[in-house]
Amino acid sequence: MNTGSSLPRWITGLTGWVLPVFLIILWAVATEYSWLSSQILPAPIDIVRAAINLTVSGELAKNIAASAERAGWGLLIGGSIGFLLGLFNGLFRIAERFLDTTVQMIRNVPHLALIPLVIIWFGIGEAGKVFLVTLGVFFPIYANTYHGIKTTDPQLIEMGRVYGLNPWQLFSQIIFPGALPSILVGLRYSLGLMWLTLIVAETIATTSGIGQMAMNAREFMQTDVVVLAIMIYALLGKLADTAVHFLESRILQWHPGFRHR
Amino acid sequence: MTTQAFLKTSSNLALKLEQVSKNFGALTVLENLNLDIQPGSFVAIVGRSGCGKSTLLRLISGLDQPDTGTVFYDDQIHKRLNGHARVMFQEARLLPWKRVLDNVCLGLCKEKKDRALEALQHVGLESKAQEWPSVLSGGQRQRVALARALVHEPRLLLLDEPLGALDALTRIEMQQLIEKIWLETGFTAILVTHDISEAVTLADRVILLDGGKIDLDVAVDLPRPRHRDHPKWIQLEEEILNRVLNTPES
Ligand SMILES: Nc1ncnc2c1ncn2[C@@H]1O[C@H](COP(=O)(O)OP(=O)(O)OP(=O)(O)O)[C@@H](O)[C@H]1O
Ligand SMILES: [Mg+2]
Numbered sequence: 329m330n331t332g333s334s335l336p337r338w339i340t341g342l343t344g345w346v347l348p349v350f351l352i353i354l355w356a357v358a359t360e361y362s363w364l365s366s367q368i369l370p371a372p373i374d375i376v377r378a379a380i381n382l383t384v385s386g387e388l389a390k391n392i393a394a395s396a397e398r399a400g401w402g403l404l405i406g407g408s409i410g411f412l413l414g415l416f417n418g419l420f421r422i423a424e425r426f427l428d429t430t431v432q433m434i435r436n437v438p439h440l441a442l443i444p445l446v447i448i449w450f451g452i453g454e455a456g457k458v459f460l461v462t463l464g465v466f467f468p469i470y471a472n473t474y475h476g477i478k479t480t481d482p483q484l485i486e487m488g489r490v491y492g493l494n495p496w497q498l499f500s501q502i503i504f505p506g507a508l509p510s511i512l513v514g515l516r517y518s519l520g521l522m523w524l525t526l527i528v529a530e531t532i533a534t535t536s537g538i539g540q541m542a543m544n545a546r547e548f549m550q551t552d553v554v555v556l557a558i559m560i561y562a563l564l565g566k567l568a569d570t571a572v573h574f575l576e577s578r579i580l581q582w583h584p585g586f587r588h589r
Numbered sequence: 590m591t592t593q594a595f596l597k598t599s600s601n602l603a604l605k606l607e608q609v610s611k612n613f614g615a616l617t618v619l620e621n622l623n624l625d626i627q628p629g630s631f632v633a634i635v636g637r638s639g640c641g642k643s644t645l646l647r648l649i650s651g652l653d654q655p656d657t658g659t660v661f662y663d664d665q666i667h668k669r670l671n672g673h674a675r676v677m678f679q680e681a682r683l684l685p686w687k688r689v690l691d692n693v694c695l696g697l698c699k700e701k702k703d704r705a706l707e708a709l710q711h712v713g714l715e716s717k718a719q720e721w722p723s724v725l726s727g728g729q730r731q732r733v734a735l736a737r738a739l740v741h742e743p744r745l746l747l748l749d750e751p752l753g754a755l756d757a758l759t760r761i762e763m764q765q766l767i768e769k770i771w772l773e774t775g776f777t778a779i780l781v782t783h784d785i786s787e788a789v790t791l792a793d794r795v796i797l798l799d800g801g802k803i804d805l806d807v808a809v810d811l812p813r814p815r816h817r818d819h820p821k822w823i824q825l826e827e828e829i830l831n832r833v834l835n836t837p838e839s
Binding site: 484486487502581 | 650652670672674675676678680682684686687688695721722737741
Protein backbone atom coordinates (compact mmCIF):
# COMPACT_ATOMS: atom_id res chain seq x y z
CA MET A 329 0.00 0.00 0.00
CA ASN A 330 1.23 3.42 -0.87
CA THR A 331 0.04 5.92 1.69
CA GLY A 332 2.16 8.75 0.30
CA SER A 333 -0.14 9.40 -2.62
CA SER A 334 -3.32 9.23 -0.55
CA LEU A 335 -2.33 12.14 1.71
CA PRO A 336 -4.50 15.22 1.35
CA ARG A 337 -3.17 17.73 -1.14
CA TRP A 338 -2.44 20.51 1.32
CA ILE A 339 -0.14 18.25 3.30
CA THR A 340 1.93 17.23 0.29
CA GLY A 341 2.01 20.90 -0.69
CA LEU A 342 3.50 21.77 2.68
CA THR A 343 6.38 19.30 2.54
CA GLY A 344 8.51 21.78 0.61
CA TRP A 345 8.30 24.19 3.56
CA VAL A 346 9.51 21.79 6.25
CA LEU A 347 13.20 22.48 5.69
CA PRO A 348 12.99 26.30 5.52
CA VAL A 349 10.89 26.43 8.70
CA PHE A 350 13.35 24.16 10.47
CA LEU A 351 16.28 26.36 9.40
CA ILE A 352 14.54 29.50 10.63
CA ILE A 353 13.88 27.89 14.00
CA LEU A 354 17.54 26.86 14.19
CA TRP A 355 18.55 30.40 13.33
CA ALA A 356 16.23 31.88 15.98
CA VAL A 357 17.63 29.54 18.61
CA ALA A 358 21.22 30.30 17.58
CA THR A 359 20.77 34.05 17.94
CA GLU A 360 18.73 33.70 21.15
CA TYR A 361 21.59 31.90 22.90
CA SER A 362 24.13 34.28 21.31
CA TRP A 363 25.93 31.54 19.43
CA LEU A 364 25.69 34.05 16.62
CA SER A 365 26.41 37.72 17.23
CA SER A 366 23.53 39.96 16.16
CA GLN A 367 26.15 42.04 14.35
CA ILE A 368 26.69 39.13 12.02
CA LEU A 369 23.16 37.84 11.75
CA PRO A 370 20.21 39.49 13.51
CA ALA A 371 17.47 37.39 15.08
CA PRO A 372 14.53 36.61 12.76
CA ILE A 373 12.26 38.58 15.05
CA ASP A 374 14.46 41.68 14.61
CA ILE A 375 14.03 41.42 10.86
CA VAL A 376 10.27 41.19 11.24
CA ARG A 377 10.43 44.24 13.48
CA ALA A 378 12.51 46.13 10.95
CA ALA A 379 10.03 45.20 8.24
CA ILE A 380 7.14 46.49 10.32
CA ASN A 381 8.91 49.75 11.19
CA LEU A 382 9.87 50.44 7.62
CA THR A 383 6.40 49.58 6.39
CA VAL A 384 4.78 51.91 8.88
CA SER A 385 7.11 54.75 7.95
CA GLY A 386 6.31 54.13 4.28
CA GLU A 387 9.98 53.84 3.45
CA LEU A 388 9.77 50.20 2.41
CA ALA A 389 6.94 50.74 -0.06
CA LYS A 390 8.71 53.77 -1.52
CA ASN A 391 11.93 51.86 -2.05
CA ILE A 392 10.26 48.78 -3.49
CA ALA A 393 8.30 51.00 -5.86
CA ALA A 394 11.47 52.79 -6.95
CA SER A 395 13.24 49.48 -7.63
CA ALA A 396 10.27 47.94 -9.36
CA GLU A 397 9.93 50.96 -11.61
CA ARG A 398 13.55 50.73 -12.75
CA ALA A 399 13.22 47.00 -13.26
CA GLY A 400 10.01 47.46 -15.20
CA TRP A 401 11.33 50.14 -17.54
CA GLY A 402 14.56 48.27 -18.13
CA LEU A 403 12.69 45.08 -18.92
CA LEU A 404 10.26 46.86 -21.18
CA ILE A 405 12.91 48.69 -23.18
CA GLY A 406 15.56 45.96 -23.25
CA GLY A 407 12.98 43.22 -23.78
CA SER A 408 11.32 45.05 -26.66
CA ILE A 409 14.59 45.79 -28.40
CA GLY A 410 15.78 42.21 -27.90
CA PHE A 411 12.50 40.77 -29.11
CA LEU A 412 12.26 42.95 -32.20
CA LEU A 413 15.88 42.48 -33.12
CA GLY A 414 15.56 38.72 -32.59
CA LEU A 415 12.51 38.64 -34.85
CA PHE A 416 14.22 40.73 -37.45
CA ASN A 417 17.44 38.75 -37.55
CA GLY A 418 15.59 35.46 -37.37
CA LEU A 419 13.27 36.29 -40.24
CA PHE A 420 15.49 38.19 -42.64
CA ARG A 421 18.79 36.82 -43.78
CA ILE A 422 20.05 40.28 -44.75
CA ALA A 423 19.37 41.74 -41.32
CA GLU A 424 21.14 38.79 -39.77
CA ARG A 425 24.26 39.26 -41.88
CA PHE A 426 24.30 42.93 -41.13
CA LEU A 427 23.56 42.92 -37.40
CA ASP A 428 24.43 39.60 -35.83
CA THR A 429 28.17 40.22 -35.51
CA THR A 430 27.53 43.52 -33.77
CA VAL A 431 25.09 41.94 -31.36
CA GLN A 432 27.50 39.13 -30.54
CA MET A 433 30.22 41.69 -29.84
CA ILE A 434 28.00 43.66 -27.50
CA ARG A 435 27.04 40.45 -25.82
CA ASN A 436 30.62 39.67 -24.94
CA VAL A 437 31.01 42.87 -22.93
CA PRO A 438 29.85 42.11 -19.37
CA HIS A 439 27.27 44.83 -18.91
CA LEU A 440 28.20 45.41 -15.27
CA ALA A 441 31.69 46.39 -16.42
CA LEU A 442 30.09 49.48 -17.89
CA ILE A 443 29.09 50.87 -14.50
CA PRO A 444 31.91 53.46 -14.26
CA LEU A 445 31.11 54.67 -17.75
CA VAL A 446 27.40 54.74 -16.99
CA ILE A 447 28.02 56.90 -13.93
CA ILE A 448 30.01 59.33 -16.05
CA TRP A 449 27.30 59.40 -18.70
CA PHE A 450 24.16 59.47 -16.61
CA GLY A 451 25.34 60.45 -13.12
CA ILE A 452 23.45 58.69 -10.37
CA GLY A 453 20.00 59.43 -11.79
CA GLU A 454 17.37 56.96 -12.93
CA ALA A 455 18.51 56.78 -16.54
CA GLY A 456 21.80 55.04 -15.73
CA LYS A 457 20.12 52.24 -13.83
CA VAL A 458 17.43 51.73 -16.42
CA PHE A 459 20.17 51.66 -19.04
CA LEU A 460 22.05 48.94 -17.20
CA VAL A 461 18.95 46.80 -16.73
CA THR A 462 18.11 47.32 -20.38
CA LEU A 463 21.51 45.99 -21.37
CA GLY A 464 21.17 43.09 -18.97
CA VAL A 465 17.79 41.83 -20.16
CA PHE A 466 18.38 42.51 -23.83
CA PHE A 467 20.56 39.60 -24.72
CA PRO A 468 18.68 36.58 -23.34
CA ILE A 469 15.48 37.74 -25.02
CA TYR A 470 17.29 38.49 -28.25
CA ALA A 471 19.11 35.18 -28.36
CA ASN A 472 16.09 33.06 -27.52
CA THR A 473 13.73 34.86 -29.88
CA TYR A 474 16.28 34.48 -32.67
CA HIS A 475 16.83 30.83 -31.84
CA GLY A 476 13.09 30.13 -31.63
CA ILE A 477 12.47 31.66 -35.03
CA LYS A 478 15.43 29.91 -36.62
CA THR A 479 14.38 26.50 -35.37
CA THR A 480 10.81 26.62 -36.63
CA ASP A 481 10.05 23.31 -38.27
CA PRO A 482 10.60 23.85 -42.03
CA GLN A 483 8.12 21.08 -42.73
CA LEU A 484 5.37 23.10 -41.07
CA ILE A 485 6.30 26.17 -43.09
CA GLU A 486 6.22 24.14 -46.27
CA MET A 487 2.82 22.79 -45.27
CA GLY A 488 1.60 26.34 -44.64
CA ARG A 489 2.72 27.35 -48.11
CA VAL A 490 0.89 24.42 -49.69
CA TYR A 491 -2.24 25.48 -47.83
CA GLY A 492 -2.07 28.95 -49.26
CA LEU A 493 -0.95 31.01 -46.27
CA ASN A 494 0.47 34.42 -47.09
CA PRO A 495 3.72 35.59 -45.43
CA TRP A 496 1.92 37.34 -42.57
CA GLN A 497 -0.18 34.24 -41.84
CA LEU A 498 2.92 32.08 -42.03
CA PHE A 499 4.48 34.29 -39.39
CA SER A 500 1.49 34.68 -37.09
CA GLN A 501 0.19 31.14 -37.29
CA ILE A 502 3.34 29.06 -37.65
CA ILE A 503 6.64 30.83 -37.00
CA PHE A 504 5.70 32.94 -33.99
CA PRO A 505 3.72 30.32 -32.03
CA GLY A 506 6.52 27.86 -32.71
CA ALA A 507 9.07 30.30 -31.29
CA LEU A 508 7.04 31.17 -28.18
CA PRO A 509 8.37 28.44 -25.87
CA SER A 510 11.89 29.61 -26.60
CA ILE A 511 10.97 33.29 -26.17
CA LEU A 512 9.52 32.55 -22.74
CA VAL A 513 12.74 30.81 -21.74
CA GLY A 514 14.53 34.00 -22.74
CA LEU A 515 12.12 36.04 -20.65
CA ARG A 516 12.85 33.90 -17.63
CA TYR A 517 16.61 34.35 -17.98
CA SER A 518 16.09 38.05 -18.47
CA LEU A 519 14.14 38.39 -15.26
CA GLY A 520 16.98 36.78 -13.34
CA LEU A 521 19.48 39.17 -14.90
CA MET A 522 17.12 42.08 -14.33
CA TRP A 523 17.24 41.70 -10.54
CA LEU A 524 20.93 40.93 -10.53
CA THR A 525 21.73 44.07 -12.49
CA LEU A 526 19.48 46.15 -10.33
CA ILE A 527 21.06 44.91 -7.09
CA VAL A 528 24.52 45.85 -8.28
CA ALA A 529 23.45 49.15 -9.80
CA GLU A 530 21.53 50.24 -6.74
CA THR A 531 24.27 49.48 -4.27
CA ILE A 532 26.76 51.58 -6.21
CA ALA A 533 25.06 54.84 -6.86
CA THR A 534 21.53 55.74 -6.04
CA THR A 535 19.21 57.79 -3.86
CA SER A 536 16.32 55.37 -3.51
CA GLY A 537 15.48 51.72 -3.96
CA ILE A 538 16.04 48.55 -2.02
CA GLY A 539 19.75 48.49 -2.77
CA GLN A 540 20.17 51.99 -1.43
CA MET A 541 18.18 51.06 1.67
CA ALA A 542 20.62 48.21 2.27
CA MET A 543 23.68 50.41 1.72
CA ASN A 544 22.38 53.04 4.12
CA ALA A 545 21.69 50.42 6.74
CA ARG A 546 25.20 49.09 6.36
CA GLU A 547 26.65 52.46 7.32
CA PHE A 548 24.67 52.38 10.55
CA MET A 549 25.38 48.69 11.09
CA GLN A 550 21.66 47.87 10.89
CA THR A 551 22.16 44.25 9.91
CA ASP A 552 18.44 43.55 10.25
CA VAL A 553 17.61 45.99 7.45
CA VAL A 554 20.38 44.60 5.26
CA VAL A 555 19.05 41.07 5.65
CA LEU A 556 15.54 42.33 5.06
CA ALA A 557 16.66 43.91 1.78
CA ILE A 558 18.26 40.65 0.68
CA MET A 559 15.07 38.77 1.48
CA ILE A 560 12.98 41.23 -0.49
CA TYR A 561 15.21 40.72 -3.51
CA ALA A 562 14.73 36.97 -3.16
CA LEU A 563 10.98 37.43 -2.87
CA LEU A 564 10.77 39.71 -5.90
CA GLY A 565 12.84 37.25 -7.91
CA LYS A 566 10.55 34.43 -6.92
CA LEU A 567 7.53 36.56 -7.82
CA ALA A 568 8.88 37.24 -11.29
CA ASP A 569 9.58 33.55 -11.79
CA THR A 570 6.05 32.64 -10.74
CA ALA A 571 4.69 35.17 -13.20
CA VAL A 572 6.56 33.52 -16.07
CA HIS A 573 5.34 30.12 -14.90
CA PHE A 574 1.80 31.42 -15.01
CA LEU A 575 2.35 32.86 -18.49
CA GLU A 576 3.77 29.55 -19.68
CA SER A 577 0.87 27.52 -18.39
CA ARG A 578 -1.55 29.92 -20.10
CA ILE A 579 0.18 30.43 -23.43
CA LEU A 580 1.68 26.98 -23.87
CA GLN A 581 -1.43 24.96 -23.06
CA TRP A 582 -0.96 23.05 -26.28
CA HIS A 583 2.50 21.90 -25.25
CA PRO A 584 2.47 18.47 -23.56
CA GLY A 585 5.37 19.59 -21.34
CA PHE A 586 3.43 22.49 -19.85
CA ARG A 587 -0.03 21.02 -19.54
CA HIS A 588 -1.11 21.22 -15.93
CA ARG A 589 -4.50 19.59 -16.13
CA MET B 590 -9.63 33.96 -65.63
CA THR B 591 -10.00 30.77 -67.56
CA THR B 592 -9.11 28.56 -64.62
CA GLN B 593 -12.21 29.86 -62.88
CA ALA B 594 -14.31 28.42 -65.67
CA PHE B 595 -12.62 25.07 -65.27
CA LEU B 596 -13.44 25.03 -61.60
CA LYS B 597 -17.09 25.24 -62.40
CA THR B 598 -17.21 22.74 -65.23
CA SER B 599 -15.04 20.02 -63.79
CA SER B 600 -14.17 19.24 -60.22
CA ASN B 601 -11.03 17.37 -61.14
CA LEU B 602 -7.89 18.24 -62.91
CA ALA B 603 -6.00 16.92 -65.91
CA LEU B 604 -2.30 16.78 -65.32
CA LYS B 605 0.46 16.61 -67.86
CA LEU B 606 4.23 16.54 -67.51
CA GLU B 607 6.36 17.22 -70.54
CA GLN B 608 10.07 16.39 -70.67
CA VAL B 609 10.48 17.16 -67.00
CA SER B 610 13.98 16.89 -65.53
CA LYS B 611 15.29 17.66 -62.08
CA ASN B 612 18.87 17.64 -60.82
CA PHE B 613 20.35 18.22 -57.42
CA GLY B 614 23.89 19.25 -58.16
CA ALA B 615 25.46 16.40 -60.10
CA LEU B 616 22.63 14.03 -59.20
CA THR B 617 19.95 13.60 -61.83
CA VAL B 618 16.79 12.56 -60.07
CA LEU B 619 14.29 12.85 -62.90
CA GLU B 620 15.17 12.75 -66.57
CA ASN B 621 12.90 13.82 -69.42
CA LEU B 622 9.81 12.48 -67.80
CA ASN B 623 6.52 12.48 -69.70
CA LEU B 624 3.29 11.74 -67.94
CA ASP B 625 -0.34 12.24 -68.78
CA ILE B 626 -2.91 11.82 -66.07
CA GLN B 627 -6.62 11.67 -66.80
CA PRO B 628 -8.90 13.92 -64.75
CA GLY B 629 -10.52 12.05 -61.90
CA SER B 630 -8.19 9.08 -62.02
CA PHE B 631 -6.29 7.57 -59.11
CA VAL B 632 -2.64 7.05 -59.92
CA ALA B 633 -0.10 5.37 -57.67
CA ILE B 634 3.62 5.99 -57.97
CA VAL B 635 5.90 3.32 -56.60
CA GLY B 636 9.63 2.79 -56.65
CA ARG B 637 12.70 2.21 -54.55
CA SER B 638 13.59 4.59 -51.79
CA GLY B 639 15.41 7.60 -53.19
CA CYS B 640 14.24 7.14 -56.77
CA GLY B 641 12.62 10.57 -56.83
CA LYS B 642 8.97 9.98 -55.96
CA SER B 643 8.77 12.83 -53.48
CA THR B 644 10.71 15.05 -55.86
CA LEU B 645 8.19 14.30 -58.60
CA LEU B 646 5.30 15.11 -56.28
CA ARG B 647 6.91 18.39 -55.26
CA LEU B 648 7.30 19.36 -58.90
CA ILE B 649 3.68 18.51 -59.57
CA SER B 650 2.46 20.54 -56.60
CA GLY B 651 4.58 23.56 -57.50
CA LEU B 652 6.64 23.44 -54.30
CA ASP B 653 9.69 23.01 -56.53
CA GLN B 654 10.34 23.89 -60.14
CA PRO B 655 11.70 21.46 -62.75
CA ASP B 656 15.08 22.32 -64.25
CA THR B 657 13.73 21.69 -67.70
CA GLY B 658 10.31 20.75 -68.99
CA THR B 659 6.85 21.87 -67.99
CA VAL B 660 3.99 20.85 -65.76
CA PHE B 661 0.51 21.49 -67.12
CA TYR B 662 -2.70 21.76 -65.13
CA ASP B 663 -5.64 21.48 -67.54
CA ASP B 664 -3.28 22.30 -70.43
CA GLN B 665 -2.10 25.47 -68.71
CA ILE B 666 1.47 25.92 -67.61
CA HIS B 667 1.68 25.47 -63.86
CA LYS B 668 4.40 27.43 -62.14
CA ARG B 669 3.47 28.31 -58.60
CA LEU B 670 1.57 26.75 -55.75
CA ASN B 671 -2.12 27.33 -56.15
CA GLY B 672 -5.43 26.38 -54.67
CA HIS B 673 -6.13 23.54 -57.08
CA ALA B 674 -3.74 21.10 -55.49
CA ARG B 675 -3.34 20.01 -51.89
CA VAL B 676 -0.63 17.78 -50.47
CA MET B 677 -0.79 15.23 -47.70
CA PHE B 678 2.63 14.41 -46.32
CA GLN B 679 4.08 11.36 -44.65
CA GLU B 680 3.88 13.20 -41.33
CA ALA B 681 0.55 14.78 -40.46
CA ARG B 682 2.21 18.21 -40.04
CA LEU B 683 -0.54 19.52 -37.79
CA LEU B 684 0.19 22.74 -35.93
CA PRO B 685 0.56 21.65 -32.30
CA TRP B 686 -0.61 25.05 -31.01
CA LYS B 687 -3.94 24.93 -32.80
CA ARG B 688 -6.84 22.77 -31.77
CA VAL B 689 -7.89 20.06 -34.20
CA LEU B 690 -10.72 22.10 -35.69
CA ASP B 691 -8.52 25.16 -36.15
CA ASN B 692 -5.95 23.00 -37.87
CA VAL B 693 -8.58 21.93 -40.36
CA CYS B 694 -9.51 25.60 -40.82
CA LEU B 695 -5.96 26.49 -41.81
CA GLY B 696 -5.94 28.71 -44.86
CA LEU B 697 -9.73 28.79 -45.13
CA CYS B 698 -11.45 32.11 -45.51
CA LYS B 699 -13.90 33.02 -42.75
CA GLU B 700 -17.05 32.24 -44.70
CA LYS B 701 -16.02 28.65 -45.16
CA LYS B 702 -15.11 27.88 -41.57
CA ASP B 703 -18.22 25.82 -40.86
CA ARG B 704 -17.15 23.41 -43.58
CA ALA B 705 -14.25 22.36 -41.37
CA LEU B 706 -16.51 20.54 -38.95
CA GLU B 707 -18.16 18.79 -41.86
CA ALA B 708 -14.77 17.64 -43.10
CA LEU B 709 -13.95 16.33 -39.63
CA GLN B 710 -17.22 14.41 -39.62
CA HIS B 711 -16.20 12.95 -42.93
CA VAL B 712 -13.14 11.37 -41.38
CA GLY B 713 -15.04 10.41 -38.22
CA LEU B 714 -13.29 12.77 -35.83
CA GLU B 715 -15.87 15.44 -35.04
CA SER B 716 -15.68 14.42 -31.38
CA LYS B 717 -12.02 15.45 -31.28
CA ALA B 718 -12.60 18.92 -32.72
CA GLN B 719 -11.52 20.74 -29.57
CA GLU B 720 -8.54 18.56 -28.68
CA TRP B 721 -4.87 19.46 -29.06
CA PRO B 722 -3.13 17.44 -31.80
CA SER B 723 -0.64 16.08 -29.27
CA VAL B 724 -3.28 13.88 -27.67
CA LEU B 725 -4.28 12.19 -30.94
CA SER B 726 -2.95 8.86 -32.14
CA GLY B 727 -0.87 8.69 -35.32
CA GLY B 728 -3.81 7.43 -37.36
CA GLN B 729 -6.11 10.11 -36.00
CA ARG B 730 -3.57 12.79 -36.88
CA GLN B 731 -3.44 11.56 -40.44
CA ARG B 732 -7.22 11.63 -40.59
CA VAL B 733 -7.16 15.25 -39.43
CA ALA B 734 -4.57 15.98 -42.11
CA LEU B 735 -6.87 14.34 -44.66
CA ALA B 736 -9.79 16.46 -43.47
CA ARG B 737 -7.61 19.55 -43.73
CA ALA B 738 -6.79 18.69 -47.33
CA LEU B 739 -10.37 17.84 -48.26
CA VAL B 740 -11.94 20.95 -46.81
CA HIS B 741 -10.39 22.97 -49.64
CA GLU B 742 -12.12 20.73 -52.17
CA PRO B 743 -8.89 20.27 -54.11
CA ARG B 744 -9.13 19.19 -57.71
CA LEU B 745 -5.86 17.38 -57.34
CA LEU B 746 -4.84 15.60 -54.16
CA LEU B 747 -1.19 14.64 -53.83
CA LEU B 748 -0.42 12.01 -51.21
CA ASP B 749 3.22 11.44 -50.28
CA GLU B 750 3.23 8.16 -48.37
CA PRO B 751 0.60 9.46 -45.99
CA LEU B 752 0.08 6.04 -44.45
CA GLY B 753 3.73 5.04 -44.24
CA ALA B 754 3.99 5.49 -40.49
CA LEU B 755 0.75 3.72 -39.56
CA ASP B 756 0.23 0.19 -38.31
CA ALA B 757 -1.21 -2.39 -40.71
CA LEU B 758 -4.74 -2.25 -39.38
CA THR B 759 -5.07 1.53 -39.28
CA ARG B 760 -3.52 1.58 -42.68
CA ILE B 761 -6.24 -0.57 -44.21
CA GLU B 762 -8.91 1.56 -42.55
CA MET B 763 -7.33 4.72 -43.93
CA GLN B 764 -7.09 3.20 -47.40
CA GLN B 765 -10.78 2.45 -47.33
CA LEU B 766 -11.52 5.97 -46.11
CA ILE B 767 -9.43 7.55 -48.86
CA GLU B 768 -11.04 5.34 -51.50
CA LYS B 769 -14.53 6.17 -50.25
CA ILE B 770 -13.90 9.91 -50.24
CA TRP B 771 -12.25 9.77 -53.65
CA LEU B 772 -15.25 7.91 -55.09
CA GLU B 773 -17.64 10.48 -53.60
CA THR B 774 -15.69 13.57 -54.56
CA GLY B 775 -13.97 12.58 -57.75
CA PHE B 776 -10.76 14.59 -57.47
CA THR B 777 -7.65 13.49 -59.32
CA ALA B 778 -5.42 11.62 -56.89
CA ILE B 779 -1.73 10.81 -57.02
CA LEU B 780 -0.46 8.55 -54.31
CA VAL B 781 3.21 7.91 -53.66
CA THR B 782 3.74 4.70 -51.73
CA HIS B 783 6.28 2.06 -50.83
CA ASP B 784 3.58 -0.50 -50.48
CA ILE B 785 2.77 -2.26 -53.75
CA SER B 786 -0.37 -3.85 -52.34
CA GLU B 787 -1.62 -0.42 -51.32
CA ALA B 788 -1.02 0.81 -54.85
CA VAL B 789 -2.86 -2.11 -56.42
CA THR B 790 -5.74 -1.77 -53.97
CA LEU B 791 -6.35 1.92 -54.54
CA ALA B 792 -5.11 2.98 -57.93
CA ASP B 793 -6.47 2.83 -61.47
CA ARG B 794 -2.95 2.98 -62.70
CA VAL B 795 0.38 2.13 -61.14
CA ILE B 796 3.56 3.84 -62.27
CA LEU B 797 6.95 2.46 -61.35
CA LEU B 798 9.70 5.05 -61.23
CA ASP B 799 13.29 3.99 -61.69
CA GLY B 800 16.48 5.75 -62.71
CA GLY B 801 14.62 9.00 -63.25
CA LYS B 802 12.30 7.39 -65.77
CA ILE B 803 9.02 5.57 -65.87
CA ASP B 804 9.92 1.91 -65.82
CA LEU B 805 6.46 0.44 -65.78
CA ASP B 806 3.00 1.86 -66.33
CA VAL B 807 0.16 -0.57 -65.77
CA ALA B 808 -3.58 -0.07 -65.59
CA VAL B 809 -5.33 -1.79 -62.71
CA ASP B 810 -8.61 -2.87 -64.11
CA LEU B 811 -10.32 -4.40 -61.12
CA PRO B 812 -13.80 -3.72 -59.75
CA ARG B 813 -14.07 -1.72 -56.49
CA PRO B 814 -14.06 -2.38 -53.62
CA ARG B 815 -11.08 -4.57 -54.33
CA HIS B 816 -10.34 -7.77 -52.50
CA ARG B 817 -6.84 -8.83 -51.87
CA ASP B 818 -7.63 -12.47 -52.61
CA HIS B 819 -8.78 -11.76 -56.16
CA PRO B 820 -6.49 -13.81 -58.46
CA LYS B 821 -5.88 -10.86 -60.75
CA TRP B 822 -5.00 -8.63 -57.77
CA ILE B 823 -2.44 -11.17 -56.60
CA GLN B 824 -1.00 -11.54 -60.07
CA LEU B 825 -0.66 -7.79 -60.56
CA GLU B 826 0.97 -7.24 -57.21
CA GLU B 827 3.49 -9.95 -57.91
CA GLU B 828 4.26 -8.62 -61.34
CA ILE B 829 5.01 -5.13 -60.04
CA LEU B 830 6.94 -6.39 -57.05
CA ASN B 831 9.15 -8.56 -59.24
CA ARG B 832 9.81 -5.64 -61.49
CA VAL B 833 10.84 -3.45 -58.54
CA LEU B 834 13.12 -6.11 -57.14
CA ASN B 835 14.74 -7.01 -60.46
CA THR B 836 15.64 -3.54 -61.55
CA PRO B 837 19.23 -2.92 -60.49
CA GLU B 838 19.98 0.07 -58.30
CA SER B 839 20.87 3.00 -60.49
N1 LIG C 1 16.65 19.28 -51.60
C1 LIG C 1 17.49 18.30 -52.03
N2 LIG C 1 18.79 18.55 -52.16
C2 LIG C 1 19.65 17.59 -52.59
N3 LIG C 1 19.26 16.35 -52.90
C3 LIG C 1 17.97 16.03 -52.79
C4 LIG C 1 17.01 17.00 -52.34
N4 LIG C 1 15.80 16.39 -52.32
C5 LIG C 1 16.00 15.15 -52.72
N5 LIG C 1 17.29 14.91 -53.01
C6 LIG C 1 17.84 13.65 -53.52
O1 LIG C 1 17.04 13.23 -54.58
C7 LIG C 1 16.85 11.85 -54.54
C8 LIG C 1 15.37 11.53 -54.59
O2 LIG C 1 14.78 11.98 -53.38
P1 LIG C 1 13.24 11.75 -53.08
O3 LIG C 1 12.97 12.35 -51.75
O4 LIG C 1 12.45 12.24 -54.21
O5 LIG C 1 13.16 10.18 -53.01
P2 LIG C 1 11.87 9.27 -52.72
O6 LIG C 1 11.66 8.44 -53.92
O7 LIG C 1 10.76 10.09 -52.27
O8 LIG C 1 12.40 8.35 -51.55
P3 LIG C 1 11.58 7.76 -50.31
O9 LIG C 1 10.76 6.66 -50.86
O10 LIG C 1 12.64 7.24 -49.41
O11 LIG C 1 10.79 8.87 -49.74
C9 LIG C 1 17.55 11.34 -53.30
O12 LIG C 1 18.78 10.75 -53.69
C10 LIG C 1 17.77 12.56 -52.47
O13 LIG C 1 18.99 12.44 -51.78
MG1 LIG D 1 9.75 10.38 -50.37
